[in-house]
Amino acid sequence: MENVLQIAISIWDIFSPYLLIINTLLSIIVVFFQRKDPQSVWLWLMVLNFIPIIGFIFYLLIGGDMHKQKMFKLKGIEDRLNDIIRMQEDSLINKELEKQAPEITEYSDLVLFNLEAGSSVLSDDNDVTIFADGNEKFDALIEDMEQAKEFIHIQYYIIKNDVLFQRIKDVLIEKVKQGVEVRILFDALGCRSVSPKFWKELESHGIMTAEFFPAILRHLQLRMNYRNHRKIVVIDNKVAYVGGFNIGKEYIGLDPKFGYWRDTHLRIEGTALLQLEIRFLLDWNYAAKENLFTNSKYLDIEARSYKSGCEMQIISSGPDSRMKIIRDNYVRLIGKAKKSIYIQTPYFIPDEAMLTALTTAIYSGIDVNIMIPCKPDHMFVYWATYSYIGDMVMAGAKCYTYDNGFLHSKGLVVDDKVFCYGTANMDIRSFALNFEVNAVVYNEQKATEMRELFIKDLEHCSQITKDVYASRSLLIRIKEQVSRLLSPVL
Numbered sequence: 001m002e003n004v005l006q007i008a009i010s011i012w013d014i015f016s017p018y019l020l021i022i023n024t025l026l027s028i029i030v031v032f033f034q035r036k037d038p039q040s041v042w043l044w045l046m047v048l049n050f051i052p053i054i055g056f057i058f059y060l061l062i063g064g065d066m067h068k069q070k071m072f073k074l075k076g077i078e079d080r081l082n083d084i085i086r087m088q089e090d091s092l093i094n095k096e097l098e099k100q101a102p103e104i105t106e107y108s109d110l111v112l113f114n115l116e117a118g119s120s121v122l123s124d125d126n127d128v129t130i131f132a133d134g135n136e137k138f139d140a141l142i143e144d145m146e147q148a149k150e151f152i153h154i155q156y157y158i159i160k161n162d163v164l165f166q167r168i169k170d171v172l173i174e175k176v177k178q179g180v181e182v183r184i185l186f187d188a189l190g191c192r193s194v195s196p197k198f199w200k201e202l203e204s205h206g207i208m209t210a211e212f213f214p215a216i217l218r219h220l221q222l223r224m225n226y227r228n229h230r231k232i233v234v235i236d237n238k239v240a241y242v243g244g245f246n247i248g249k250e251y252i253g254l255d256p257k258f259g260y261w262r263d264t265h266l267r268i269e270g271t272a273l274l275q276l277e278i279r280f281l282l283d284w285n286y287a288a289k290e291n292l293f294t295n296s297k298y299l300d301i302e303a304r305s306y307k308s309g310c311e312m313q314i315i316s317s318g319p320d321s322r323m324k325i326i327r328d329n330y331v332r333l334i335g336k337a338k339k340s341i342y343i344q345t346p347y348f349i350p351d352e353a354m355l356t357a358l359t360t361a362i363y364s365g366i367d368v369n370i371m372i373p374c375k376p377d378h379m380f381v382y383w384a385t386y387s388y389i390g391d392m393v394m395a396g397a398k399c400y401t402y403d404n405g406f407l408h409s410k411g412l413v414v415d416d417k418v419f420c421y422g423t424a425n426m427d428i429r430s431f432a433l434n435f436e437v438n439a440v441v442y443n444e445q446k447a448t449e450m451r452e453l454f455i456k457d458l459e460h461c462s463q464i465t466k467d468v469y470a471s472r473s474l475l476i477r478i479k480e481q482v483s484r485l486l487s488p489v490l
Contacts (some may be wrong), residue, residue: 141168213228262408341366368396
């Protein structure tokens with residue numbers, strides 16, 4: 001112990017004369033070269049200057065800026081996709097697309113924004129199934145996997161080696177024996193508890209795996225602040241899944257800590273799934289250094305027949321982009337609301353744009369409803385969430401805690417006409433730091449179904465009234481204030 005202390009003192013003696021120079025240089029970088037919002041800038045300046053050595057290490061681990069990195073390149077598909085985008089842009093400007101798909105008339109400006117800013121093509125031949133229960137979702141997913149003939153592409157933030165994945169694993173091994181290609185892309189931080197032997201065992205069966213942002217020496221994660229939070233499955237370009245469920249026993253209600261797990265996932269048939277496949281291929285190419293765009297079978301979808309119905313766009317965002325596409329969709333949809341807004345999210349840490357949009361909607365007489373969990377899975381995030389929920393309650397929103405387990409559902413429904421659900425929470429992390437993917441569905445029937453699920457959830461909720469919020473204890477108030485102060489980096 002004495003030797004360790006002496007080493008620490010020696011290190012301090014070596015670096016202490018240069019701390020002022022190091023902090024000054026980092027402060028210059030944060031202020032002038034990193035594209036961060038003012039809140040984050042001030043917080044990092046405080047961290048760097050008040051806790052010099054620890055703050056420096058903390059900044060190296062989670063404070064970097066990725067906006068200047070061009071991580072994902074479309075390569076072989078740019079021309080094909082750009083042609084479709086240009087054609088749809090012209091159709092929107094000339095009002096032709098609105099005649100073909102009348103349900104997007106009211107949201108044609110948002111469709112155009114997603115085309116221009118996110119290269120997100122509108123498709124109108126989709127069939128969407130909404131899952132609110134993990135057992136139902138994974139039963140359907142496994143059944144679809146069993147029908148695979150060519151490939152299964154799987155991407156999850158969290159994959160745990162437990163009873164749920166064992167079911168999936170058995171199917172995947174059998175499909176590989178039948179000649180089906182199986183790829184699994186996982187996030188290094190989300191799967192940090194899983195041994196490398198687990199992935200090697202899968203590979204021994206012929207399952208291809210890739211790790212997004214791998215740690216150095218298994219534990220040192222220099223990009224721990226940037227997580228690939230996407231959950232995508234594409235099977236033979238016939239069916240795709242996107243939403244909030246990860247792979248683990250808690251997501252099917254088998255973890256007593258959380259109890260019942262309430263989440264939302266979409267099963268998609270139709271050409272919208274091509275955008276999910278492109279998203280997977282881009283992420284896979286980056287992580288595995290394997291360009292799959294050269295094989296046309298992964299993008300072959302035109303020859304198939306699909307049910308008509310839902311107009312939709314797949315939107316994605318990440319820290320390498322200057323646009324916060326999913327956040328901007330949330331804000332735009334809130335701004336276009338005329339009657340009602342229903343929001344579900346486990347984490348509610350809105351930025352200024354979203355706070356302003358919601359407050360404006362409330363004061364404009366829009367029925368704003370927000371549902372959050374009754375229990376935390378991340379303590380600081382939960383109390384920051386409760387603080388911002390307090391702002392909404394005091395402004396006049398109807399806010400609820402879900403008491404029947406844990407609420408992990410992520411998205412919003414507007415006017416029973418459109419909904420935006422997927423992997424993105426309503427917090428600064430999902431808006432700017434995580435790699436996320438959502439579906440925007442312009443369909444009254446499905447939007448009404450999503451809103452009815454919210455109403456059904458109210459049977460298991462407690463409302464946070466103004467009196468309830470005002471009566472919280474001094475300890476909770478302190479937790480809220482501290483957590484809210486840290487919210488720009490949570």
